[in-house]
Amino acid sequence: MRKLAAILFFILSTFVVAGSFQMRIYTESGPGAGLFPMISGVMLGLLSAIWFFQEQRLVTTSMGGLSIAKGALIRVGLQLLALSAFATLLEPVGYLASAAVLAVMTALIAGERNWISIAVLAAAASFGVSYLFSSLGTTI
Amino acid sequence: MFEALGTGLLHAAEPQNLLWALWGCILGNLVGVLPGLGSAGAIAILVPITAVLPPVPGLIMLCAIFYGSNYGGTISTVLLNIPGEASSAITAMDGHPMAMEGRAGAALSVAAIGSFIGGVCGTLALAFGAPVLAQIGLLMGPVERFAMMIFALALITGLLGDRMVIGLVMAALGLLVGTIGIDPTLGIPRFTFGSVDLLDGVNFVAAVMGLFGISEILLNTEQRLTGKIADNVGRILPTRGELRQSWGPIWRGTGIGMLLGMIPGATSVVASFLSYSTETAVSKTPERFGKGAIEGVAGPETANNAFANSNFIPLFALGIPGTASLAILAGGMMMNGLTPGPFLFRDNPDVVWTVIASMFVGNVMLLALNVPLISVWVQLLRIRYSLLAPIIAVLTLVGSYALTENAAIVWVTIVFGVLGYFFRKLDMPIAPMVLTMIVGPGIESNLRRSLQASNGDFAVLFQSHIAVVLFLASIVLIVWSVWRTAHKHGEQRVLEMRESD
Numbered sequence: 001m002r003k004l005a006a007i008l009f010f011i012l013s014t015f016v017v018a019g020s021f022q023m024r025i026y027t028e029s030g031p032g033a034g035l036f037p038m039i040s041g042v043m044l045g046l047l048s049a050i051w052f053f054q055e056q057r058l059v060t061t062s063m064g065g066l067s068i069a070k071g072a073l074i075r076v077g078l079q080l081l082a083l084s085a086f087a088t089l090l091e092p093v094g095y096l097a098s099a100a101v102l103a104v105m106t107a108l109i110a111g112e113r114n115w116i117s118i119a120v121l122a123a124a125a126s127f128g129v130s131y132l133f134s135s136l137g138t139t140i
Numbered sequence: 141m142f143e144a145l146g147t148g149l150l151h152a153a154e155p156q157n158l159l160w161a162l163w164g165c166i167l168g169n170l171v172g173v174l175p176g177l178g179s180a181g182a183i184a185i186l187v188p189i190t191a192v193l194p195p196v197p198g199l200i201m202l203c204a205i206f207y208g209s210n211y212g213g214t215i216s217t218v219l220l221n222i223p224g225e226a227s228s229a230i231t232a233m234d235g236h237p238m239a240m241e242g243r244a245g246a247a248l249s250v251a252a253i254g255s256f257i258g259g260v261c262g263t264l265a266l267a268f269g270a271p272v273l274a275q276i277g278l279l280m281g282p283v284e285r286f287a288m289m290i291f292a293l294a295l296i297t298g299l300l301g302d303r304m305v306i307g308l309v310m311a312a313l314g315l316l317v318g319t320i321g322i323d324p325t326l327g328i329p330r331f332t333f334g335s336v337d338l339l340d341g342v343n344f345v346a347a348v349m350g351l352f353g354i355s356e357i358l359l360n361t362e363q364r365l366t367g368k369i370a371d372n373v374g375r376i377l378p379t380r381g382e383l384r385q386s387w388g389p390i391w392r393g394t395g396i397g398m399l400l401g402m403i404p405g406a407t408s409v410v411a412s413f414l415s416y417s418t419e420t421a422v423s424k425t426p427e428r429f430g431k432g433a434i435e436g437v438a439g440p441e442t443a444n445n446a447f448a449n450s451n452f453i454p455l456f457a458l459g460i461p462g463t464a465s466l467a468i469l470a471g472g473m474m475m476n477g478l479t480p481g482p483f484l485f486r487d488n489p490d491v492v493w494t495v496i497a498s499m500f501v502g503n504v505m506l507l508a509l510n511v512p513l514i515s516v517w518v519q520l521l522r523i524r525y526s527l528l529a530p531i532i533a534v535l536t537l538v539g540s541y542a543l544t545e546n547a548a549i550v551w552v553t554i555v556f557g558v559l560g561y562f563f564r565k566l567d568m569p570i571a572p573m574v575l576t577m578i579v580g581p582g583i584e585s586n587l588r589r590s591l592q593a594s595n596g597d598f599a600v601l602f603q604s605h606i607a608v609v610l611f612l613a614s615i616v617l618i619v620w621s622v623w624r625t626a627h628k629h630g631e632q633r634v635l636e637m638r639e640s641d
Contacts, residue, residue, distance in 0.1 A: 002566055009309055016316055016331075017243065023328055030592035033323035036584040037316065044312035051305045068565075072362040079361045080558065085552040086537050099538065105532035109361055112526035121527060125534040128472055132189075133542055 004101030006052035078109050098124040145267055148493030152501050157506045160193065161498050164201035165505045168208020173216055173517050174244035174528055178527055180207040180465045180574075185532065187472045195476040196491055200498040200569030203452075205257060206465060207499070210408075210448050211506045214251045217519050218244055227256055229409075234429060234436030244515060246378040247437045252510035254390040254442035259503040260451025262401060263392045266456070269402065271484070273457035276588035277482030282593075283600060286586035287607035287614075289579055290627070292460045294614035295403065296572055298621040304626070307572045310563070314573035317342055325588060337548040344471040344577055346540045346549045349554040351570050352464070353536040354557020359530060359564060382434050389419050389439035397446025401455050407463060407571075411447040412440035423571050438546055449499060455480050456492060460579060464571040467578045475543075481582075571595050612640045 016037055023034030068076070082105035089098035104123035107118045151157060171182035186205050190198040217228040217233035231251070237249040275481035280288065293311055320331045321341030332338040378386070393415040400406040400414070407534075419427045419439045429436050454460045459481025461467040470480045478484065483490050510517070540553040563570050594600035602608055 005258040005562075005566055005568070006309075009313070012316075013312075019331060023323075023330060026596060027326070031588045033326045034330040035591075036587065037319045037330060040273070040580075041320065042310055044316065047305060047309045047312055051309055054305060056460065068362060072221060072364075075361050075364075076358050076561075079358055080554075083533065083537065083554050086534075086555060087547055090550060091543065091547045095538070095541075099534050101519055102537065104532055106357075106530040106533045107526055110526035110529040111364060112524070121530050125530055129473055129538050133192075133538065 003052055003055045006055060009048035009051070010045055013041045014049060017045065018039030022024045075109055079106065082106055082109065095130060096126040099129060141268065141271060144489060144493045145497060147490070148495075148497030149500070151196070151456045151490065151545075152200070152498040157197055157494065157499065157528060159497060159640065160197040160201040161204045161502050163188075164204025165208040165502055165509060166331055166551055167201075168205035168210075169506065169509055169517065170213035170520065171205070172209035172212020172214075172235050173520050174212075174307075174523070179213065179346070180205065180358045180463075180468060181246075182209045183465055183468045183472070184345070184348045184352045185536050185539055187468065188396050189327075189541045190472055190473045191345075193476075195478055196494055198476045199473060199478065199491065199495050202492070203495055203499060204502045206469055207448055207502060207508060210445055210519070211252065211255050211510055215248060215256070215514070217438070218251070219518060219521055228341075228440075230234060230411070230412050230440045231247050231437055231444075233416075234431070234433045236430035237430070238434065238437065243432065244378040246382050247434065249376055250270065250378050250382065250386045250434055250438045251441040252507055253387065254393060254438045255445040255510075256503050257390055258394045258442035258444070258446030258506040259398050259449050259506070260450075262398055262446040262500040263496065265398045265402070265450040266452045266499070269450070270404070270453045270457040270496075273453060274482040274485040277458050278481075278486065280606070281399065281604070282586040282589040283604045284414075284606045285603070286583060287457060287604070287610035288448060289460065289583045289586065290608040291604070291614045291617075292454070292458075293572075294617045295406070296462075296575055298574070298617040300569060300621075302625055303567075303569055304555040304618075305624065306567075307569050310569055311572040311576045314576030315583070316571070317347070317386065317581040318577050319584070324581070324585065333509075337546065339450040339574070342577075343549055343552060345468070345475060346543055346552045347577065348464075348471065348574055349540050350447070350469050350553040350556030350558075351534065351560035351563075351574065353569075354553060355560030355564055357536070358557065358561040359531055360529065376511065378434070380634055386438035389435040390442045391441030393439040393444075394446045397443035399447075399460070401450030403462070408444050408447045408451075410518050411443040415439040415443035434457060439489070443561075448505075452496075452499075456496075457482060458486055459582060461575060464574045467571075467574045469633055470578050492579075500635075555612050556616050592617070 019036035020038035021040060023037070024032035025034050025038055026032050040057075081103050085105070086098045086102040089101065100122040102120055103122045107121055114119055152161070166186060167186060168182065171186070172179065183202070183205055189200065190202045190205075193196075193201065213228045214231060214235070217232045218239050221232050221236040235247045235251070238244060240293050291441060297304055297307040297311055316331075318341075320338055322329055396415045396418065397408075397411045400411045416436060416439060417433045423429065423433075451462045451466060454462050455466050455470060459470075461470045461478065461480070473480050478488055478491060483602050537550055537553060541547065541550050543549055560570060563573075590600050591598070602611070
């Protein structure tokens with residue numbers, strides 16, 4: 001899996017270097033907007049290549065640290081769904097409802113089954129956090 | 141200097157500043173105690189709360205959260221055997237066996253006393269060392285500053301040992317993330333893909349909230365975080381014998397932590413591990429270590445906190461954050477309109493001296509919060525993670541939204557959270573990326589200023605003696621690190637061949 005990450009970083013670096021040339025490396029007034037991204041991109045590309053060959057020399061039998069059990073994968077996926085739901089709902093339905101949804105979903109995913117606790121949590125996460133931020137002078 | 145520190149103490153003692161320091165200490169201790177949230181994650185999540193305060197109370201609170209989380213981390217390490225921080229891992233070796241023997245109270249008290257002494261000495265080093273270093277920093281031009289930042293990067297990645305190449309990859313990635321947005325000199329958008337939200341660049345705080353906060357939630361969700369708490373804390377205060385045994389380790393830990401804290405790139409893990417190995421080396425009964433030796437708690441915990449406070453020296457004096465937590469703290473300072481670096485002491489002396497003075501006050505507060513109230517903190521450990529996770533998730537995303545009151549920034553946090561999750565799963569160090577995200581724009585502006593002055597001639601970088609020394613030191617460090625890694629791999633291969641024979 002790390003080898004794949006190294007390849008992805010290498011692809012990213014080629015994209016960055018190509019993009020930096022479009023921004024111009026040098027102008028009449030001195031270094032252009034593309035100079036620093038170009039240097040960083042070249043660095044990233046070279047290092048990704050070294051990293052790839054380093055990984056190539058290692059004998060790995062697993063997925064290089066990314067082995068996840070099916071149940072855990074579902075939980076992580078659901079947690080991501082809960083976080084994305086919050087970001088999507090935040091502006092159309094408002095903070096209180098979206099925070100309550102996020103709190104309930106996260107509690108359930110984390111294994112909480114006591115509905116009274118979940119209700120208290122949802123209230124604390126929505127009204128409590130809203131109160132905390134408004135008392136500090138930020139409206140959410 | 142004494143006068144400035146005295147004035148700072150007077151400001152720090154103002155009721156409003158005391159209150160925010162206390163809140164910071166309580167919050168820091170709280171997030172440190174609760175398992176499943178490291179110091180960097182805690183600071184990242186709480187930065188938006190401090191951003192709405194005026195600069196001085198905001199910064200006082202942020203610093204208090206930082207060192208408070210270091211204090212609190214020990215409690216979950218000793219009682220649950222779950223180190224909140226990598227630097228606390230060594231404490232678990234003797235701290236948890238002590239807890240299992242019913243001596244958790246003594247372990248935690250000695251850790252709090254050691255942390256207090258280490259923290260105060262570290263702050264003294266900061267008060268006397270940082271202004272001197274800042275004076276030197278003021279004499280530096282863009283070339284020297286550029287060279288110094290490169291040296292700091294070499295230190296940060298060179299000390300990663302086996303993972304140096306991945307560390308450098310992550311550092312390069314951080315540099316690239318730092319270039320997203322409008323070019324500060326020419327006003328050209330870079331890597332924004334036509335998005336208006338990216339014109340101002342990737343919001344640093346939102347990104348680190350994802351990298352540390354969201355990724356931690358995802359990891360804990362995957363692993364279903366649980367732990368068995370040691371039920372019997374025992375007597376709170378250590379016995380006279382235990383105190384006698386702890387004095388030596390506390391003072392040695394203070395020295396080790398203070399010295400290492402001054403080096404950008406050295407980590408608190410190195411400080412606590414070095415302290416532990418020193419204690420095992422000087423002990424007449426090293427066989428007790430790993431089985432509940434109080435010296436194994438006193439030394440590393442002291443070193444850890446002395447390191448945390450003296451690590452502010454490179455940040456305040458040179459603008460170089462030594463660790464990921466301090467990089468996030470630097471981001472918080474910038475949100476409050478303060479740029480860490482040599483100009484901080486010149487342009488905002490009242491702010492910086494008040495903050496330094498507040499660290500003395502904060503350490504006293506933490507001692508008072510930790511020793512008598514240990515049993516209260518212990519009760520917090522009984523809260524199930526399934527009840528904490530929703531609060532952490534909501535606070536992270538709401539905090540992110542509060543930064544700009546724009547839903548797009550929430551997506552930035554989530555995207556960086558997913559990236560952070562994969563980085564951590566693949567054992568890729570996030571700290572170099574966070575550090576270069578914060579120092580990257582500084583590196584670029586100093587490089588461009590140097591090249592502009594020389595009409596694009598790169599030779600200008602080698603015309604300053606200081607810069608040449610720093611570049612050479614960076615090369616030596618990287619080469620030494622590569623050689624050391626290769627040597628280690630060679631030895632391993634020889635061993636493997638012998639075993640197979």
